[in-house]
Amino acid sequence: MHRETKQRTAILKYLNNTKSHPTADIIYDVVKKIIPNISKGTIYRNLNVLKESGQVTRLNIKGTVSRYEIKQASHYHFRCEQCGRVFDIDEPVDKSIDERVAKSTGFKVIRHQLEFRxxxxxxxx
Amino acid sequence: MHRETKQRTAILKYLNNTKSHPTADIIYDVVKKIIPNISKGTIYRNLNVLKESGQVTRLNIKGTVSRYEIKQASHYHFRCEQCGRVFDIDEPVDKSIDERVAKSTGFKVIRHQLEFRxxxxxxxx
DNA sequence: TCAGTAATAGGAACCATTACCATTATTATG
DNA sequence: CATAATAATGGTAATGGTTCCTATTACTGA
Structure with a gap:
């Protein structure tokens, strides 16, 4: 069972209050101000736990550095190829293409991910 | 100017003859059978050169391991969440959403990337 | 043929992420 | 409340994909 630690709470609180899609490093820098001796491993461990429990989404659409956001309704992203920042796009999500692709391929399509660049x-x- | 080396030729030849979307490691294993002392650095260097010159596309849509394919007309992919393999999908590419998003956001939208899972x-x- | 230089092999370095482990802190239960 | 079970932590080492470095090799245009 999951325990409520101040580390986990601080991470969630930050994610709940930002619209940016921070990297683990950014989260580390921010939470470090509140819990100075927090370790980066704790950040990653908690982000993974929160991902498993469905509270957080990891965006690793391109490149090596993952970005995180509070789980919300399915939506698309825009990523700036210059500065790397990620923004939410409020284009309606079309679930019907999943079925269409499933039908034409025989694959089981669970979701799709769309990113503008x-x-x-x-x-x- | 780019020179034609047997290493580069072997990599391109393999990519031209496969429909899989191999990782650098897989390419390394395959080309190693033809050029036994080829180094992994050469694989990566050439993949980057070929990407710069537009002959090869790198797919790093999710996770850390990049996959490569010969450049072809814009298309979408399906990635199996179990085995990690990537397949081409022949769903028509809708360029019009790029303009729509550009208009609604003020961003300059160059491309979009769609992956089914x-x-x-x-x-x- | 040959000089200029792009490309190579091999290995070290890099860096985001994960694993490890002794210690600490949360929480269910009596 | 006390306490035992164990999830979580901090610090650090390890991992693994990718890039960098350097002396050497081998294309290629003239």
Missing amino acids: GLCKDCQR | GLCKDCQR
Whole structure:
């Protein structure tokens, strides 16, 4: 069973209050201000626990560094290829294509992931 | 300018003749049979060179291990969450959503990437 | 043919993430 | 409340994919 530790609580609290999609490193830096001797392993361990329990989603759509967000209704993302930041997109999610692909391939399609790429406003200058 | 080496040729030849989306490790194992003392660094260096020159595409949609394929017309992928294999999907690519998202966000949208997830035929048993 | 230099092999370095382990802290239960 | 069982922690070592470094090799244009 899962216990409520101040480390886990602090991580969740931060994720609940940000719209950014922080990396483990960013989360570490932020939570370190509250719990100075927290270890990075604790960050990763908790992010994994929270992912398993469905409270957090990991976005590792491209490249090596994973980003995390509080679990929410299925939605799409935009990633800036310059600065790496990730933004939520409020385009309606089309679940019907999953069935269509399932039918045409014979695969069991559980979900799909759609990510737009380009330059965010800041990086267009 | 790019030179034609037997290492580069062997990598390209393999990619041209497979429909799988091999990892650098798999490519290494295969090409090693032809050029036994090839180094893994050469595999990665060439894959990057070929990516820069537009001959090869790197798929690093999820997780840490990249997969590669010969560049082809824009298309979508299915990734089996059990065995990790990647398959091409012949669903038509909808470029119009890029413009729609660009309009609603103010971002410059260059491309989008769509990946289906689930279980391939083999892993459904 | 040959000089200039891109590419190579091999191994070290890098870096995000995970594993390990002795210690600490949470929590169910009596 | 006391306590025992064990989940979680901090610190650090290990892992593994990928890149970097360097002396050497081998393409290629002239």
